Amino acid sequence: MKKIIALLLVLCMSFALLAGCGGSTESAAPESSAPESSAPESSAPEAGDKVVKIGVFEPATGDSASGGKKEMLGMQYANSITPTVEVGGETYTVELVYADNGSTTDKAPSAASQLVGENVAIVLGSYGSGVSIAGGPIFDDAGLPALGVTCTNPNVTAGNDYYFRICFLDNFQADVLANFAMDKFDAQVAYCLGENGNEYDQGLIAFFEQVFTAAGGTVIKDSFPQNNSDFSTYLNKAKSEGADVIFTPVSIAYATQILSQAASLGIEAPFLGSDTLDDNMVLEAIKGTDIELYVSTFYQEGGDPDFDAGIKEYINSSADILAANGGNDTISAVTAMGYDAYYVALEAMKLAGSVEPADIKAAMWDVTYTGVSGDIAFEEVNGDAIRDTAFIKTANTADGTWTLETVQTGSGQ
Amino acid sequence: MEYAISILLSGISVGGQYALIAIGYTMVYGILRLINFAHGDVFMVAGLMGIYFTSWLTSVMSPGAAVLCSLLLVIVMTVLLGFIIERVAYKPLRSAPRMSVMISAIGVSYLLQNTATYITGGQPMTYPSIPFLFDTVTVAGNNIKWAVLLTPVLVIILVLALTQLINRTKVGMAMRAVAKDFETSRLMGIKINSVISVTFVIGSALAAVGSILYFTNYQSIVPTAGAMPGLKAFVAAVFGGIGSVPGAVIGAFIIGICETIIKGLPSAWDVSVFSDAFTFALLIVILVFKPTGLFGEKATDKV
Numbered sequence: 001m002k003k004i005i006a007l008l009l010v011l012c013m014s015f016a017l018l019a020g021c022g023g024s025t026e027s028a029a030p031e032s033s034a035p036e037s038s039a040p041e042s043s044a045p046e047a048g049d050k051v052v053k054i055g056v057f058e059p060a061t062g063d064s065a066s067g068g069k070k071e072m073l074g075m076q077y078a079n080s081i082t083p084t085v086e087v088g089g090e091t092y093t094v095e096l097v098y099a100d101n102g103s104t105t106d107k108a109p110s111a112a113s114q115l116v117g118e119n120v121a122i123v124l125g126s127y128g129s130g131v132s133i134a135g136g137p138i139f140d141d142a143g144l145p146a147l148g149v150t151c152t153n154p155n156v157t158a159g160n161d162y163y164f165r166i167c168f169l170d171n172f173q174a175d176v177l178a179n180f181a182m183d184k185f186d187a188q189v190a191y192c193l194g195e196n197g198n199e200y201d202q203g204l205i206a207f208f209e210q211v212f213t214a215a216g217g218t219v220i221k222d223s224f225p226q227n228n229s230d231f232s233t234y235l236n237k238a239k240s241e242g243a244d245v246i247f248t249p250v251s252i253a254y255a256t257q258i259l260s261q262a263a264s265l266g267i268e269a270p271f272l273g274s275d276t277l278d279d280n281m282v283l284e285a286i287k288g289t290d291i292e293l294y295v296s297t298f299y300q301e302g303g304d305p306d307f308d309a310g311i312k313e314y315i316n317s318s319a320d321i322l323a324a325n326g327g328n329d330t331i332s333a334v335t336a337m338g339y340d341a342y343y344v345a346l347e348a349m350k351l352a353g354s355v356e357p358a359d360i361k362a363a364m365w366d367v368t369y370t371g372v373s374g375d376i377a378f379e380e381v382n383g384d385a386i387r388d389t390a391f392i393k394t395a396n397t398a399d400g401t402w403t404l405e406t407v408q409t410g411s412g413q
Numbered sequence: 414m415e416y417a418i419s420i421l422l423s424g425i426s427v428g429g430q431y432a433l434i435a436i437g438y439t440m441v442y443g444i445l446r447l448i449n450f451a452h453g454d455v456f457m458v459a460g461l462m463g464i465y466f467t468s469w470l471t472s473v474m475s476p477g478a479a480v481l482c483s484l485l486l487v488i489v490m491t492v493l494l495g496f497i498i499e500r501v502a503y504k505p506l507r508s509a510p511r512m513s514v515m516i517s518a519i520g521v522s523y524l525l526q527n528t529a530t531y532i533t534g535g536q537p538m539t540y541p542s543i544p545f546l547f548d549t550v551t552v553a554g555n556n557i558k559w560a561v562l563l564t565p566v567l568v569i570i571l572v573l574a575l576t577q578l579i580n581r582t583k584v585g586m587a588m589r590a591v592a593k594d595f596e597t598s599r600l601m602g603i604k605i606n607s608v609i610s611v612t613f614v615i616g617s618a619l620a621a622v623g624s625i626l627y628f629t630n631y632q633s634i635v636p637t638a639g640a641m642p643g644l645k646a647f648v649a650a651v652f653g654g655i656g657s658v659p660g661a662v663i664g665a666f667i668i669g670i671c672e673t674i675i676k677g678l679p680s681a682w683d684v685s686v687f688s689d690a691f692t693f694a695l696l697i698v699i700l701v702f703k704p705t706g707l708f709g710e711k712a713t714d715k716v
Binding site: 060061062063065066069102196220221222223224225227228229230232233234236237239240241252253256257260261264265266281284285323324326 | 415416419420423427530534535536537539547549555556557558630631632633635637638640641642673676677680681685686688689690
């Protein structure tokens with residue numbers, strides 16, 4: 001009897017598996033044949049039926065999920081306002097196709113391949129430089145243009161012909177923060193703490209060290225292992241070595257832990273953070289404490305009142321969206337950047353007059369667009385955005401909001 | 414000096430939290446010869462339950478009472494979870510080869526992690542601030558949470574109580590008998606299923622207490638939050654001699670303190686990165702030179 005049940009179970013499971021495989025090949029088949037069949041008929045007028053897919057390469061799970069979801073919100077909001085695009089005299093409906101890179105570099109390549117398999121015209125993302133670097137070669141091989149939204153590490157676009165980005169770079173950001181530390185706090189000793197093996201963290205710390213030591217300061221560096229949760233030792237070390245500022249360019253999950261542990265340890269040195277720390281979960285973690293936190297970022301609430309009002313209404317329109325934004329309607333800079341990225345992608349399609357990846361890539365170099373986060377244009381070598389300003393915000397721990405500290409340009413290196 | 418004390422304090426607290434998880438590993442191994450890989454995830458689920466119960470109860474009663482009730486509820490529900498896992502995933506495999514049970518344990522571990530990812534959406538969740546445990550106190554110039562101070566004390570009390578239970582009571586005697594010989598104790602009329610259930614209940618309750626102390630200190634919970642502490646507690650259990658409760662506790666404290674000392678060494682030496690590597694290097698060394706651990710029985714069973 002038991003054997004029969006076991007056999008039946010095995011049969012059921014294998015059928016389910018087969019059904020799953022069958023389903024995906026069936027659904028993939030019309031997609032792959034769609035461009036072929038529609039190409040010869042493109043002269044025939046069938047407006048409204050045409051679909052162009054934009055791939056969203058973002059973390060929906062893992063350490064950076066919180067940031068990834070906020071960046072996606074900006075794209076979804078832009079898509080809800082402008083669901084169609086006019087390319088070469090035809091109206092295409094824009095469809096967002098999602099692939100979750102899980103915040104880890106080992107899942108990123110398969111998520112990237114998934115988007116390539118879906119025949120998207122262009123990819124947006126990802127939040128987090130490490131996963132973008134890991135996914136980059138897949139897009140490069142497939143000839144699919146990718147538009148980085150907030151991945152700030154120089155290696156994302158360097159040597160990758162198909163990766164563009166609309167944000168500033170880490171060497172610029174680190175320069176801004178190091179100068180800010182010198183100007184504002186007369187800092188002589190900086191303690192830098194990052195995750196071991198994370199390109200984003202380590203890259204920023206290396207650039208920060210360059211600028212800070214060149215200006216006569218001393219840098220103490222530490223790396224914590226992945227999944228570490230006890231930061232009190234590092235923070236006590238920073239305190240005992242007399243750090244004037246503590247620089248923690250880490251992902252949100254670690255930032256909330258570091259800052260809340262620092263609050264209970266009574267660390268008095270101000271914290272400097274990179275663009276990742278501009279997140280309302282970080283604000284939530286230090287609300288009501290005495291922590292001083294300054295972050296450099298892409299956008300400050302109030303920069304474009306129309307956008308602010310619209311996105312707040314969108315965030316409050318459903319409980320799911322509100323939860324994705326961390327439970328309140330504070331606007332993250334990454335949301336504004338996601339919004340701009342969507343329009344830059346549409347702009348590239350219009351300029352190319354085509355929805356073929358190769359044409360979009362060729363047109364991308366000449367795209368200029370004025371978004372809510374400022375003017376966007378791409379430089380000639382790597383396809384990085386030409387940006388010369390960063391906003392430095394400080395956390396108001398009494399009521400859990402951001403206050404604009406200063407708008408800083410780099411030292412012009 | 415102030416700095417040295419701060420390192421020692423956080424080492425003791427980290428060790429204490431590992432100890433509470435390690436006891437669950439070592440007891441289950443002692444009786445079933447099973448490494449319960451799902452134990453670290455039970456610990457994580459207990460943490461998540463703390464978050465959800467507190468936010469749910471706060472809407473019904475005053476915040477203080479809500480936290481207390483939710484802590485009790487967390488312990489009860491974690492015990493129930495441990496009990497159900499044993500009944501559903503391990504009991505039907507009682508006569509199966511040991512390897513099958515271990516694979517089942519790995520399956521349960523992934524099931525719990527993925528369910529947690531589904532429910533939380535993969536976002537890090539923030540553990541509620543528990544009154545008193547979360548408050549800070551100044552010891553030799555260091556601000557530390559009461560939870561940190563309380564952990565080692567609580568661990569010692571619990572271990573003493575547990576050894577009394579194992580050595581002095583009828584259930585304890587049954588446990589020791591089952592650990593010695595499964596079949597014979599069954600012949601002697603011991604209800605081995607209830608003895609095993611009691612073991613899982615105790616292990617899960619300790620994991621729940623551990624999760625309260627751990628997440629009060631490190632407030633962010635992701636679905637993989639149980640994996641690292643679970644692995645380290647497992648190393649601690651092996652280090653102390655798997656199957657021995659005092660051994661697991663001593664192993665956990667040694668690992669916790671060594672780990673924090675390595676993290677706290679001067680940055681110029683650039684060794685703080687190796688704090689995790691140290692733990693697992695220790696595991697290899699122990700397995701090579703003293704496979705039975707510090708206080709292990711002389712068993713030649715292979716896992």
